[in-house]
Amino acid sequence: MTAGSAPPVVAPPRATVAVHRLPQDRWRAPEIVFWSIPVAVFFALPGYLVLGSQILIVGLFAVSLDLILGYAGIVSLGHAAYFGVGAYTAGLLALHGWGEPLSGLVIAGVTAAAVGWVAGFLVLRGEDLTRLMVTLGIALVLYEAANKASSITGGVDGLSGMTMWKILGMFKFDIAGRVAYLYSLVVLFLLFLVLRRLVNSPFGLSLRGVREKRKRMPALGASVREREIAIFTVSAGVAGVAGALLAQTTQFVALDVLAFSRSAELLIILVLGGTGRLYGGLVGAAVYMVAQDILAGINPVYWQFWIGALLVVIVLFARGGILGGLEGIYARVRRSGA
Amino acid sequence: MIANLIGVLFDGIAYGALLFLISIGLSVTMGLMNFVNLAHGAFAMVGGYTTVMLMARLGVPFLAALPVAFVVAAVVGAVLERVLYRRLYKASHLDQVLFSIGLTFMAIAAATYVWGPGLQPIELPRFLIGPVKVLGLDLGAYRIFLVALVIVITFGLVLLVERTRFGAQVRASVDSQQASAGLGIDVNRVFSLTFALGSGLAGLGGGLGVDVLGLDPTFPVKYMVYFLLVVAVGGAASIKGALAAALILGIFDVAGKYFVPDVGAFVIYVLMVVLLILFPAGLYGRRG
Numbered sequence: 001m002t003a004g005s006a007p008p009v010v011a012p013p014r015a016t017v018a019v020h021r022l023p024q025d026r027w028r029a030p031e032i033v034f035w036s037i038p039v040a041v042f043f044a045l046p047g048y049l050v051l052g053s054q055i056l057i058v059g060l061f062a063v064s065l066d067l068i069l070g071y072a073g074i075v076s077l078g079h080a081a082y083f084g085v086g087a088y089t090a091g092l093l094a095l096h097g098w099g100e101p102l103s104g105l106v107i108a109g110v111t112a113a114a115v116g117w118v119a120g121f122l123v124l125r126g127e128d129l130t131r132l133m134v135t136l137g138i139a140l141v142l143y144e145a146a147n148k149a150s151s152i153t154g155g156v157d158g159l160s161g162m163t164m165w166k167i168l169g170m171f172k173f174d175i176a177g178r179v180a181y182l183y184s185l186v187v188l189f190l191l192f193l194v195l196r197r198l199v200n201s202p203f204g205l206s207l208r209g210v211r212e213k214r215k216r217m218p219a220l221g222a223s224v225r226e227r228e229i230a231i232f233t234v235s236a237g238v239a240g241v242a243g244a245l246l247a248q249t250t251q252f253v254a255l256d257v258l259a260f261s262r263s264a265e266l267l268i269i270l271v272l273g274g275t276g277r278l279y280g281g282l283v284g285a286a287v288y289m290v291a292q293d294i295l296a297g298i299n300p301v302y303w304q305f306w307i308g309a310l311l312v313v314i315v316l317f318a319r320g321g322i323l324g325g326l327e328g329i330y331a332r333v334r335r336s337g338a
Numbered sequence: 339m340i341a342n343l344i345g346v347l348f349d350g351i352a353y354g355a356l357l358f359l360i361s362i363g364l365s366v367t368m369g370l371m372n373f374v375n376l377a378h379g380a381f382a383m384v385g386g387y388t389t390v391m392l393m394a395r396l397g398v399p400f401l402a403a404l405p406v407a408f409v410v411a412a413v414v415g416a417v418l419e420r421v422l423y424r425r426l427y428k429a430s431h432l433d434q435v436l437f438s439i440g441l442t443f444m445a446i447a448a449a450t451y452v453w454g455p456g457l458q459p460i461e462l463p464r465f466l467i468g469p470v471k472v473l474g475l476d477l478g479a480y481r482i483f484l485v486a487l488v489i490v491i492t493f494g495l496v497l498l499v500e501r502t503r504f505g506a507q508v509r510a511s512v513d514s515q516q517a518s519a520g521l522g523i524d525v526n527r528v529f530s531l532t533f534a535l536g537s538g539l540a541g542l543g544g545g546l547g548v549d550v551l552g553l554d555p556t557f558p559v560k561y562m563v564y565f566l567l568v569v570a571v572g573g574a575a576s577i578k579g580a581l582a583a584a585l586i587l588g589i590f591d592v593a594g595k596y597f598v599p600d601v602g603a604f605v606i607y608v609l610m611v612v613l614l615i616l617f618p619a620g621l622y623g624r625r626g
Contacts, residue, residue, distance in 0.1 A: 075432050083566060086451060122611065128431045128620030131568045137611040140563065144604045260559065264439055271436055301450050308443030315437040 062281025070276030078139025086240025116236020274321030354588020363536020379558030420581025456622020
């Protein structure tokens with residue numbers, strides 16, 4: 001931009017055109033490095049695969065929240081609702097004789113998406129505060145429902161005793177969590193590919209438009225409501241798949257899949273990693289859960305205090321989270337290098 | 339049956355009065371500063387612990403401990419407003435939500451560290467225990483005390499807002515910050531004072547509520563929904579709205595738990611979603 005007065009031969013013409021094009025979705029080197037990490041973990045740290053698959057699942061869940069929060073700007077305080085619907089769907093299917101994992105995953109995702117679609121009509125009315133309250137309210141209603149319907153869901157005791165079949169008839173879930181880890185990783189990666197394409201599409205761009213200026217989007221001929229409901233449904237579906245993954249890999253569904261603390265924790269994870277990047281949720285999940293594994297072992301009360309303090313500090317001083325901070329450093333290094 | 343119904347209704351009103359007392363500060367914060375403060379329950383908790391500690395450790399009588407709870411919570415509120423909240427008035431709602439969740443977590447952890455995770459016992463003075471016969475009905479003495487106190491405080495608040503110079507400044511600031519500042523009103527001072535007043539009332543409510551709501555470190559999260567609900571349903575910065583919402587909520591919650599205990603908390607959550615869908619801007623919303 002500073003080269004505006006320079007002769008056109010010097011300024012690369014491609015750069016000026018690219019500003020107005022769709023977001024570039026070619027794979028970059030850091031992304032390839034990023035995805036090689038979980039593969040390396042599988043071979044290098046076989047003792048941590050159970051924690052590893054938890055991180056992958058929570059990462060997928062955080063990515064689902066990023067779709068509505070980071071891209072469309074919808075704050076949800078009750079995203080655990082869809083995670084829980086997915087988990088219970090997959091758990092109940094397996095408990096009642098259908099332990100086939102892949103179809104279970106699809107059914108759970110579709111169920112959660114359907115709930116999300118209906119909820120979307122309720123949530124996406126009114127202003128910010130009302131939305132916040134309705135997302136929270138829907139999650140609380142579902143939590144109470146699961147709590148009271150203990151003959152179906154097991155109530156506080158949770159849902160256990162399910163048997164999962166082999167994945168594709170070949171891979172049996174093992175104690176060390178090797179299959180669970182790879183299964184979660186493959187599902188996460190495939191869904192990530194789809195979502196990455198989605199947010200870099202014209203639709204994804206229009207979502208960012210909604211986030212930045214709701215009132216101007218209709219003037220461009222774009223229906224805000226349709227887009228919000230669409231992305232809310234997709235997000236709920238992805239959250240449902242994450243919940244189903246948790247149910248299938250641990251073969252247990254606890255009532256707290258629907259709890260408020262899970263929704264709040266998810267917000268923290270996403271903000272810690274950085275919103276509006278898809279990768280933020282994954283980075284946040286890894287950092288948060290590894291830290292929790294280490295610190296909560298020492299003292300759970302301290303852990304809650306420090307996570308609270310961390311949140312306050314992030315909001316006051318480090319908007320953008322880890323990835324935002326890294327980007328800032330990267331930009332500064334490049335500027336001083338040039 | 340009828341006496342029973344009236345008894346439940348009265349319990350609901352007392353419960354709603356308490357919710358109103360705690361939530362009115364939140365209503366003002368949201369209406370005046372447009373700040374979504376999920377940590378509001380923590381101020382009530384401060385008041386609750388102050389009351390319990392004063393009574394148990396220092397032997398202060400209940401009625402004398404309550405004003406102290408008000409003052410302590412108000413001071414904590416004023417300090418936090420000056421140091422932290424003020425920086426985020428212009429921030430997005432997401433930032434405010436995250437910030438206040440962070441504060442809530444810290445408050446819960448700190449309370450657990452100092453007082454342990456258990457429920458705190460409280461011994462009410464003898465004249466507030468037991469039922470009292472009013473017009474042939476058995477009503478709880480403490481419930482009557484609660485309702486009477488909240489009526490007095492509500493009148494005080496209405497007088498403060500409608501009749502005093504400070505109240506006029508508050509109303510002007512709610513309507514338009516810019517215009518008020520232009521007229522020479524020190525909007526920052528109005529914010530600080532109302533925040534402190536709101537926190538103090540929450541603290542007072544927390545002290546009064548130890549017997550009714552129970553007090554343990556998870557208090558701010560356990561009742562967060564109720565406080566938010568009073569504001570969301572009532573419409574921000576409206577005493578009338580908050581009172582109506584708190585009473586509806588209190589009556590439905592108590593009646594739900596009494597008549598259909600199996601469904602329990604369900605009633606309140608469904609009521610909340612329905613009310614929010616019917617009145618997205620609150621019962622007395624300004625932004626229709």
